[in-house]
Amino acid sequence: MGQTIIDVENITFHYHQEAAPALENVSIQVNKGEWLAIVGHNGSGKSTLARILNGLYVPDKGKVRVCGVELSEETIWDIRKHVGMVFQNPDNQFVGTTVKDDVAFGLENHGVARDEMVRRIDWATKKVSMDQFLEHEPHHLSGGQKQRVAIAGVIAVQPDIIILDEATSMLDPLGREEVIQTVRDLNDQGTLTVISITHDLEEASKADRIIVMNGGKKFAEGTPDEVFKLDDELVQIGLDLPFPLQLSKKLREQGIPIKGNHLTEEGLVEELWTLRSKM
Structure with missing residues (x-):
């Protein structure tokens, strides 16, 4: 680690110009190969930040660079080639009638040749231990299995970065552990840089580094040990230790x-x- 893969410089973002900013003068860096957790209560700005990193929003002020590409209206699709995103509700992510079809969807959109597509589907589903479920219908899977398929669909496209936007919040403890361990394994193998957006500090404690958001601003930053020394300060801004x-x-x-x-x-x-x- 050490090479900067994402550089966010003094960004401000409003959903409505007359409203208070959702993000105000925020700067962060993400290193290649690390697992960064961005935590905060609802309304803290963490999910807005995630959507900017994926090019879903463009900041009003400041600069965002992802893999050396500066985010703008013209470069959104270039940014999205580098960043994959797994959202909160796995049921809202499926477009295929089978696991295989669903993982293939993103590859088809990227114009991947059929032989390469077959290879990547096999590779990605094995990475998340779902290769035995290729012909299964997604709605018959457990919550944890659905999210693992969603992750397979993202990594099959081979992005440099994966963002988990509250991706475990709707899962039971077993499903949550399945997903976190899957992502940890991918991160340990050097396959991905991981950014997890969460309000769950127990999940965040497994990351290499944590950024705490509050009121659209960066409240704290450091290793899990460093951040959790804040103790009651985290409780005061609405987080559970x-x-x-x-x-x-x-x-x-x-x-x-x-x-x-x-x-x-x-x-x-x-x-x-x-x-x-x-x-």
């Missing part, structure tokens, strides 16, 4: 000598077992 972090705090208040601010249940359980073995 990850359960393991809350529990670590409560245990210390009860006199149990928990040293770490644990972001995962596994880390907390491991420390508790260590403490128990010393008793």
